[in-house]
Amino acid sequence: MPGGGSCLFSGFRVLGLYSNHVPHALRYHLKHREFYVVTSVGRSFHTFNVSRLGIVAVSNSLSDDISCLAADRMLVFAATGRIICAFARNKEVVKRYHGHRQEVRLLLPLGDQLISADSGGDVIVWDVQEADVYLRLTFDPNTFDVSAMMHPSTYLNKVLLGSSQGALQLWNIKTSKLLFTFPGWSAGVTVLQQSPAVDVVGVGTATGRIIIHNIRLNETLMSFTQDWGPISTLAFRTDGPPILASGSPQGHIAFWDLDRRQLVNQQRHAHRTAVSGASFLHGEPLLVTNGADNAIKVWIFDQDGGGARLLRCRQGHSAPPTTICHHGNDGKNILSAGQDGTLQSFSTVHERFNKNLGHGSINKKKEKKKKKGLSYAELRLPAITALASAVSRQSDWDGIVACHRGRLTATTWNYQRCTMGAHQLKPPGSRRDAVATAVDITSCGNFAVIGSSCGRVDVYNLQSGLHRGCFGDQETAHSGVVRGVATDMLNQLTLSCGSDWLLKFWRFKTRKQEEEVKLPAAAASLRLHRDSGMVAVALDDFTLLVVDMETRRVVRKFAGHHGNITDMTFSPDGRWLVTVAMDCTIRTWDLPSGCLVDCFLVATAPVGVSLSPTGDFLVTAHVDSLGVYLWSNRSLCGPVGLRPLPADYQPVEEVLPGFTAEEAEQEVTSEEADDAFQSAHQLGAELVTLSLLPESRWKSLLHLDTIKKRNKPVAPPAAPPTAPFFLPTVPGLTPRFELPVATKEDPQSKLLSFGWLAQRSDFSCALDSALQSGSFEQPLRLLKDCGPAAISVELTCLTSQGGGDNSLLLAFIHMIDSMLASGRDFNLAHAYLALFLQLHLHTVSQDAVVMAALLRLSSRLEAGWAELQASFNQSLCLLSYTKSALL
Template identity: 85%
Template sequence: MSGGGSLAGGGSALFSGFRVLGLYSNHVPHALRYHHKHREFYLVTAVGKCLHTYNVNKLGIVAVGDSLSDDITCLAADRMLVFTASGKLVSAFARNKEVVMRYHGHKQEVRLLLPLGDHLISADSGGDVIVWDVQGGDVYLRLQFEPKTFDVSAMMHPSTYLNKVLLGSSQGALQLWNIKSSKLLFTFPGWSAGVTVLQQSPAVDVVGVGLATGRIIIHNIKFDETMMSFTQDWGPITSLSFRTDGPPILASGSPQGHIALWDLERKQLVTQHRNAHRTAIAAATFLHGEPLLVTNGADNAIKVWIFDREGGGARLLRSRQGHSAPPTTIYHHGIDGKNILSSGQDGTLQSFSTVHERFNKNLGHGSINKKKEQKKKKGLAYEELRLPAITAFSSAAARQSDWDGIVACHRGRRAATTWNYQRCTMGSYHLQPPGSRRDAVATAVDITSCGNFAVIGSSCGRVDIYNLQSGLHRGCYGDNEKAHSGAVRGVATDALNQLTLTAGSDWLLKFWRFKTRKQEQQLKLNAAPASMMLHRDSGMLALALDDFTLQVVDTETRRVVRRFAGHHSNINDMTFSPDGRWLVTAAMDCTIRTWDLPSGSLVDCFLVAMAPVGVSMSPTGDFLATAHVDSLGVYLWTNKSLCGPVGLRPLPTDYQPVVEMLPGVTVDESEQEVPSEEVDDAYKSADQLGLELVTLSLLPESRWKSLLHLDVIKRRNKPVAPPVAPAAAPFFLPTVPGLTPRFTLPAATDRETQSKMLSRGLLSQRSEFSSALESALESGSFDRPVRLLKDCGPAALSVELSCLTPEGGGASSLLLAFVNMIDSMLANGRDFDLAHAYLALFLKLHLRTLSQDTDAMAALLRLSTHMEAGWAGLRSSFDQSLCLLSYTKSALL
């Protein structure tokens, strides 16, 4: 930078990280969990420094774990926690997302984890095997092995073997240890090959052993007997899993991505699924009690296979897969901005949805001859028919329901291919120019806005036009069938099919009539163009030159209107904002820059950790999508200017951008979280949200709505015939009449028994509510009497309120206390409905008595003032809400 000091930036003022699309799995074997409460299986995979949790039923992501300092190297899970190893650190995750414990003690990289009850066993590459106390994080036991003689390569807990662990080594021997007594119980000599996998079978004492030579040993560890063995021809065994829903089937994975299924009764191969994954099978696991096999691999794919075919075969039930090699070109498809087309180095063309993963599409690989490919897919030769990776493509949604709407150029191929977005497959045509040189390569492509024609440029300087409906060649531009003397670096057509623009390595930008294919004008550029992008609505054409500068050409006046310099390396891609005001560029200097065309200045710039190779702005302007070197995902950045005012100012020439973190995966709100089975994470609502709000009780309406009509209900429910007394009354214990019966009265005399009048002394004892109300009048806290009233039914509540007067056994102070209780309930804003129902019944019963009490009337006047003020605030809130709702309805209509 030039002198004067550099200005440090504060990150991007225009874009903020939102989420990443298309990341599902890597080479780390997955872990399975079964949630007893949900009765559902959950799949945990590692993606870089984070772990992702999916429900197996839908393969929808339900949780994303906290990011760790290093990449995750192995995974394990029990009923409560998920354990990960990253470098020398072992971490425990609760609820699949929060780190609740870290285990420090390893000196080398941890590569194996095994949960065992209250303990966790971890083994590193240096020969240390540590048994941890899961809750406390302390080291329970440490075993040290010499890697040269016994390098631990696999671990397993034999079923029903208490405190026992079976260890396998890369030298071939196996050892059975008691981790409680720290004793070596038995050593198995092995089979002269390194152990790669240990797996418990459904039968007790029987273990499946996978070897580096491709052999599978079914061994009884109790009697040290080999029951059977199989041999896989595809290299080392990467995974073993036993089927538990009936058929005795064993599944084995291979480094080539093939899966073999073995019948343990007939001791033979049942079937094989070749190319289940593009890379090695990281893990293949049968769900317990179900005919489902879950697999994952380093090809960024998760697949669920169901065994419902005759002969024991399986078919793909559901999958989530992204690019197995980094994407190179991305482009928004359609006008809604919800789908992003992406081509990767793996040769596939995929569509990622910004709405939900279930809308993702995989258009597959290109093939030289589809009919031959279908015939040879049963063998390994069909790999030879696949086309190389896509280097450039263009799409149009105008006629995609009628014919192919995507045209792509492939590395080293002369012919361009067509693709059908609706059918998610390669199209019918190979667009190859007639009579062209054999060493020519298609380098640039563009589809007209109407979706009828495709313009394709090649490395020999040709620019040809094709009809997409028929796939026929309709002509070429230039004299002698050459539009440029060098390779064509970019082609574009305007919105009305009047103009065709081509840029070549001969430093020329040429303007052609679309229909007559005659050249009208040409511009000499400052350097050879690397790529170009046309914004059809504004007519602005951006060119990225080999000298790391940008030029913007107005196609109406056909003059260079803007020149931008600032990148320090090759400009990989660029895109316009929907209104044509901004030009966003991505370069190998790891910067993403936003240029403002009206002011001709740089208004935003930020750094990313990995160099961006592709960039695309949504047609709606809400998201910016980027693809990066050595990354399999497509990253989305939100446009801050759509959410609020953003002050964009020209950045100085010595501006130093700040590194922005790449966004991570977010959990879809429609999917269910995975809570811990023992920890209750249910949200508990607050008693009261605010003083200006009111809270209703959760009691049913029958407990308070019928209080004013109890007399009507009693008359309606009165029996037609009076009850008939029994001939001989049974013996009973005398009780005190009242709400709480007590056996404390002396035996009644005959004279008292004949009297039907109750003495005053029987009603002199107060109820629990009256006592609590009297105590609350002194303390000022009315919580206890309110709780007692909530427990009473309508009839009991009426009796309680009737007993508050002196005639009913109460006192004048209880009437005043009840009024104060209602005032306290309204002041707190809690149980709003109950307070009004209780007050209405209270006034109905005691209004005449209250009118003769001066203190009670003063309290009622204060209560009336508070009620009017409270209702005025509520009425204002109701009116405001109704007004807003009416305005919204009128706007929608």
């Protein structure tokens, strides 16, 4: 039956990709006053700020790999195949240029024009804004194969072309005329670079020769010869000293003094592969380089003698990873060992937390002999094939143990110091042809258990690095190669499996065998979930067995892979077992039900898999891919219906996770559209926005009577009656003054009813007009300008008793409905509606038309609140999960 992809995992992002063989492009942002470097990483490109080498933008993916890059002040140009794409804001494609018949390999922005050259001999001048062909030049690749392009400074509408045959041609692209031909120097031109001096250019050749030539006088000023092969890149320093940097295919960089005309310094092994691009920052002693070794490096010239040192670097694996695993219990750090021999740690939070633990050294003493002629490669250990880590005692001693390809000695690594450890673990008296094949560290972090190809399983103390014994009576645990070892939570049992079709249980302290389980085929690998005591064993016949450590019995058997099972991992709760194989499938098995619940295909075969201890991310590494790929667990964000998949299930291919810029420090945009304000009117109807009015303008509308009663002033004390000039007295024995008689008010008021003489307010008139036009912007704006008391008066006057009529009630309901439909002023709409119903609910209930409109508004309110409630619940769920993970 046809599948629908993975229902459990979705692609999130990729870690550890920074650069490839495509030369970088350098940009300067006038408003930010900062340099940015753009590098290609396959089908998309990354933008980094040079000041911190932090990623600030990630482009959308193209249909094919990028072959060349170029950038100007506004756009970034990327060529993929025969198509050239122009990217705005370092992200989305805004223009496409079609016209080449072969693969584009050179790009050169020149003002409002773009010059491109392909492998078929066509050089096209494009109008950048219109994406039209302005000029097409055709060359015969057999006589003039364009291999380099450059625009000489101050040469208006001129472009200098270099060929692989060695000749150079200067063209006027406005008149389409060949101005001059330089015969060359009997070597193919690989690089053309403008120098700080006008009319002077640097020419790099395929023979390693560098020529500094004056194109106006057609005179060679000086030349240098590089001993490391062809010139891959050239860069002139512009901050004072006349220094020229040249790159080589071996990864070395040479620095030439143009005044003294000699080599002043060299940076050996600046990159592990060819130096793809090098650029000096204008007016600064900084050199930016990138290479196919997946590295971007910034060098600073502050050494004596004009030497450079590495200032900052972003570097991933230069060869595909071989094994991966999570380090620690928070799931934020991923250990990755590559075929390049390096051990690196990638952070899922931010790349500034990445660590490079470097290469292992065969012998520290031999490392001191490096200056005496020992080659650079002889000091390095081969690639890591098996890896184990523990964090319980990593502050005291080394917490990582690794096995290397073709070596019996295992190495220790210190995660906190980011270096190779102090010990090299090798069993005494073993065969010379033996190789360490499996490793595990106890939960306490004190011991390492290592299996070898000769059948030995040895125990080492990580604090001292001493050998503490081996399993088996004859110092041999298995009669074949040991494929996997593991220890339980309490250091009571040790498990080992090998090519002799046996799974053995050993007592850790006595190192005596307790029991063994006969397997139906040779074991390929072993994985233990310590909390549940479940052991997963992958066999050479592509099947899986799950063994319970308590009962020592096989409790589950899974079959379905059609290739060698390369790695497997348990979920934190021990409910799922995720396996990857060379058949390019990633399968998730449910242990309680014994069923396959999720399966999907990937483009390249996965070689490693690890599920984070918090269960939020699945991490995979793939053949011929330098990155580490993250897949998010959908079950943590919402309900996921997992059903058993049938035996004939046909999985669907999932695209490998791409790149996101969520951790971007800032977004680099064009100069004109920089920092564009996104107002509430531009957000769209799918979002809900609140008004910018203070709470006092809308929150107290339902309590105006209470506020007025509370704020009503107490009657002031009456002034004492003034005595008249003649003081009248009251007759009697005791003389008393007679007070004036108080006048009584007329209880009958002579005021006329307000409704007969009142005139309609501006709000009522605007509301009446809006009912006819359908636009309620004007009455809403008038209502926003009113205070709470004025709003109460305006709403009171909507009825006939206040000078209005029932049509104004209907218009007001339509205004609230338009506010809810647009999603703007969400709080004002509810506050105004609540006051309206408090004042006129009895009147509205007697009008059928107004009541029908109110019922329609009620349904819209319920639907809107349902969506908000779902969003609130999801956000609260994620917030509580994050708090629990941090605790």
